[in-house]
Amino acid sequence: MIVERVADGVSTVVHRVRTRGRTWYLRFGEEPEDDLWTDAELHARLLAAGVPVPRFVAVAWVPDADRSAGLTTEVPGGPLTDVRHAPAVLEVAGRHLRTVNSFPVDGFGFVRRRGPGWPLRGEFTTHEDFVRSHLPHPWPGRLGALFSVDELDRLAGFVEDQVALDVPPTLVHGDLDVTPVFCVGAQFTGFIDFGEARGAEPWFDLAHFLLHDGETLPAGLLPHLLRGYGPTVGEDALRRSAALLGLRQLCRWLGPLRELSDDHPQVRHRVWRLRELLDDPE
Numbered sequence: 001m002i003v004e005r006v007a008d009g010v011s012t013v014v015h016r017v018r019t020r021g022r023t024w025y026l027r028f029g030e031e032p033e034d035d036l037w038t039d040a041e042l043h044a045r046l047l048a049a050g051v052p053v054p055r056f057v058a059v060a061w062v063p064d065a066d067r068s069a070g071l072t073t074e075v076p077g078g079p080l081t082d083v084r085h086a087p088a089v090l091e092v093a094g095r096h097l098r099t100v101n102s103f104p105v106d107g108f109g110f111v112r113r114r115g116p117g118w119p120l121r122g123e124f125t126t127h128e129d130f131v132r133s134h135l136p137h138p139w140p141g142r143l144g145a146l147f148s149v150d151e152l153d154r155l156a157g158f159v160e161d162q163v164a165l166d167v168p169p170t171l172v173h174g175d176l177d178v179t180p181v182f183c184v185g186a187q188f189t190g191f192i193d194f195g196e197a198r199g200a201e202p203w204f205d206l207a208h209f210l211l212h213d214g215e216t217l218p219a220g221l222l223p224h225l226l227r228g229y230g231p232t233v234g235e236d237a238l239r240r241s242a243a244l245l246g247l248r249q250l251c252r253w254l255g256p257l258r259e260l261s262d263d264h265p266q267v268r269h270r271v272w273r274l275r276e277l278l279d280d281p282e
Helices: 037-048 083-100 127-132 141-145 149-163 204-212 222-229 235-254 265-278
Strands: 002-005 014-019 022-028 056-062 067-072 108-111 122-124 170-172 181-184 187-191 198-200
Touching (some): 127 149, 149 235, 204 235
Antiparallel strands (some): 181 187
């Protein structure tokens, strides 16, 4: 048996296990209180709905790691890396993503991993709490050194417009770009890494894809995903959601857990991307 740590870029600690000609993946919960039976149930329901994801074959508590662990099957292939295959792969992925986003969640924000139980539960009761999570109070906090007064006013307007939406919390992958979209050539084979699954507005995953479009492969791939996904909200609503999830991420980076400096490359890149999203579309 060969056990190796999977390269960084996934939401949870994952090891690849090769044995008897087969490949498995061993996942650990991020926190000691995380019970991966929650993920096992999520994956089972997605598979039952026809969404190709890894199948959990075992879940157990590992005392030496002080963590819950789960063993899953492999999704064939690897991440989408060839832009020539993007149209075909993302169109099929879009159809399956719509199924993912059709599951209701009890609450907004990151899924609480407390064992089996359906529907999944989010960390926030209201949409407003989710939208305002991690944003500075009082406004604008450290954001005042990164954006102009006009940009801050527009971002604040985005927040209020989003808070005013009456939307049900639905299941979202939570970290969707091309990385967790697996394929073999031009054939979509499945999604991986639901470690950041949460309850959010139904188009959250599309907005996340928009925020990161162009970081791994050339920009402009979202239309292929939308072609398979089908009718959704308008471009303005999608841009607003993308900007706000990027803003919350930026505020987490600036906050006490990471305390990145204003001139850190990640901070500078996120500010640049938010400015792009604030600009009127061409």
